[in-house]
Amino acid sequence: MSQRILVVDDDKQIVRLVQSYLEQAGFVVLAAYDGEDAMRIIRRARPDLIVLDLMLPGRDGLDITRWLRADQTLPATPILMLTARVEDTDKILGLELGADDYLPKPFNP
Numbered sequence: 001m002s003q004r005i006l007v008v009d010d011d012k013q014i015v016r017l018v019q020s021y022l023e024q025a026g027f028v029v030l031a032a033y034d035g036e037d038a039m040r041i042i043r044r045a046r047p048d049l050i051v052l053d054l055m056l057p058g059r060d061g062l063d064i065t066r067w068l069r070a071d072q073t074l075p076a077t078p079i080l081m082l083t084a085r086v087e088d089t090d091k092i093l094g095l096e097l098g099a100d101d102y103l104p105k106p107f108n109p
Helices: 012-024 035-045 061-070 088-097
Strands: 004-008 028-032 049-052 079-083 101-104
Touching: 004 012, 004 035, 012 028, 028 035, 035 049, 035 061, 049 061, 061 079, 061 088, 079 088, 088 101
Parallel strands: 004 028, 004 049, 049 079, 079 101
Antiparallel strands: none
C-alpha cells in the first residue's frame, strides 16, 4: 500500500504542484484547503506525512500542529511546514510545537 501524504494549503496551485511531484514519486496524495478540513482528513485517513501551510482559513497550521501533538489517539505523524512565514521566530515556534521540518516559500519542487 502506498504511503499517504496530506497537503494542506489554501493556495490550490501549490497543492496541485506538490501533489503532482508526490504522485510521480508513487505517493497517494490527499488535499485540504483549510484547517477544519485538514483536521477531518487527519482523523479519518491517518496520513503518513502532513505538508502543512501555516496561514490557513479557519484553524491555522500552528493550531493544527498543537492539536495533533496533544491528541494521544493520533500517531506521531511527521509534519513538514511549508509556509511563506520566513522569520526565525516562526520557524522556531513551528519546530517547538512539534513540526519535524520547516520549508519556506517560495521553494524549489
